[in-house]
Amino acid sequence: MKVVDLRVAHVIHSLERGGAEALLVTLAQVAPEVGFEMAVVALMGVRDPRLANELADLGVEVTDLGLASRWDIRAFQAGTAVLRAWTPHVIHTHLKHADLVGSVASHRLKVPMVSTLHLIEDTPTPVGRLKGNLSAAARSRRAARTIAVSEAQRRWYLDTFRVPPHSVVTVPNGVVRPPPLTPEDRFALRASLGVGPDTVLALHAGIMRPGKGHAELIKALSRVSAALDLRVVMAGDGELRSRIEAQASRAGLPPSRLAFLGFRHDIPALLAAADFVVSSSQFEALPTVLVQSLAAGRPSVATQVGGVPEVVTPAEALLVPPKDLAALAVAISRLATDSGLRAELGTAAHRRFTARFDASTWALRLRRLYDQVLAEDRAGSPAP
Numbered sequence: 001m002k003v004v005d006l007r008v009a010h011v012i013h014s015l016e017r018g019g020a021e022a023l024l025v026t027l028a029q030v031a032p033e034v035g036f037e038m039a040v041v042a043l044m045g046v047r048d049p050r051l052a053n054e055l056a057d058l059g060v061e062v063t064d065l066g067l068a069s070r071w072d073i074r075a076f077q078a079g080t081a082v083l084r085a086w087t088p089h090v091i092h093t094h095l096k097h098a099d100l101v102g103s104v105a106s107h108r109l110k111v112p113m114v115s116t117l118h119l120i121e122d123t124p125t126p127v128g129r130l131k132g133n134l135s136a137a138a139r140s141r142r143a144a145r146t147i148a149v150s151e152a153q154r155r156w157y158l159d160t161f162r163v164p165p166h167s168v169v170t171v172p173n174g175v176v177r178p179p180p181l182t183p184e185d186r187f188a189l190r191a192s193l194g195v196g197p198d199t200v201l202a203l204h205a206g207i208m209r210p211g212k213g214h215a216e217l218i219k220a221l222s223r224v225s226a227a228l229d230l231r232v233v234m235a236g237d238g239e240l241r242s243r244i245e246a247q248a249s250r251a252g253l254p255p256s257r258l259a260f261l262g263f264r265h266d267i268p269a270l271l272a273a274a275d276f277v278v279s280s281s282q283f284e285a286l287p288t289v290l291v292q293s294l295a296a297g298r299p300s301v302a303t304q305v306g307g308v309p310e311v312v313t314p315a316e317a318l319l320v321p322p323k324d325l326a327a328l329a330v331a332i333s334r335l336a337t338d339s340g341l342r343a344e345l346g347t348a349a350h351r352r353f354t355a356r357f358d359a360s361t362w363a364l365r366l367r368r369l370y371d372q373v374l375a376e377d378r379a380g381s382p383a384p
Helices: 019-034 050-057 074-086 096-109 126-142 151-160 183-192 214-221 241-250 267-273 288-295 325-337 339-356 359-379
Strands: 006-012 036-044 061-067 090-094 113-116 143-148 168-170 200-205 230-235 258-262 276-279 300-303 317-320
Touching: 006 019, 006 074, 006 096, 006 359, 019 036, 019 050, 019 288, 019 359, 036 050, 036 074, 036 096, 036 359, 050 061, 061 074, 074 096, 090 096, 090 359, 096 113, 096 126, 096 143, 113 359, 126 143, 126 151, 143 151, 143 359, 151 168, 183 267, 200 267, 200 325, 214 230, 214 241, 214 325, 230 267, 241 258, 267 288, 276 288, 276 325, 288 300, 288 339, 300 325, 317 325, 317 339, 325 339
Parallel strands: 006 036, 006 090, 036 061, 090 113, 113 143, 143 168, 200 230, 200 276, 230 258, 276 300, 300 317
Antiparallel strands: none
């Protein structure tokens, strides 16, 4: 293990369950390998402390400001005070609200700032557009680098906001290689899901919010032959859960075809238990579940949106146009009935993960970026 000689404070709006929040846990697992220590400052209080506890168990100092709203102006003073006490070398922000707080703290403490984009917002509301402009302005003023997690997201950001292209860099997220699941454990997990040894199991995992494609998947499943021995499970929770479950009921999809698991902490194990993964999102910057599917050596059916083609290619997945219900149903049926194709795509998936998305490689890229930013800060002149 390397000597830890760099302190990076991550600022995020909350540590509720979500993709950006979970990525901090992943990063904390590998950060010591490349020599940096992490702290996390969350602006809002949480109902579910599990992610905060996981970070603390990994040795991360977690501070929850406990604010009722992510737009509470007290976040600027309170966040700056916490960061001043921890004395980071770099402030790394995640999502709009944290960008604003981090930019103020960066200015007051004279500490360089880096910001990661986590979303592609092609059709924001007027309020969302205002928030996006505010956070983009904050990044433009204070962030030495803005990190896009995919080239598609970088292109969108440069097309949407007037920012210097050299300040926006692409660093794909990574995931930790999951421990192998023994045949006995895989059988037991599948049995707990009500899946027999001959049934094909497909997993859809993602927070239940607009744009994640739950409704489209339900409509597509209605087109898949009922005679096919296939069970789809949806792992995740969120604001649309009751509506999505009601839609499945109206569509006549019984639990033997579609089951709802709620929020799960064991996504890597579920991936290992599944035969393939479905991602039916309408827009994605870099879907973590598809990176995790590569790590598990599982093929996928995925909508060809945003950064998805940068994660999986036709060598590892069946890619379909977004909102094309017929194409989605055909692809699901094809993978469910062709075990040879599943094996071929799954082998390629594992190779692609090793080459591009291992969490240790991600942490090393971030470390190099932090070092570059610090060198520029000491020299007083960012690279052109």
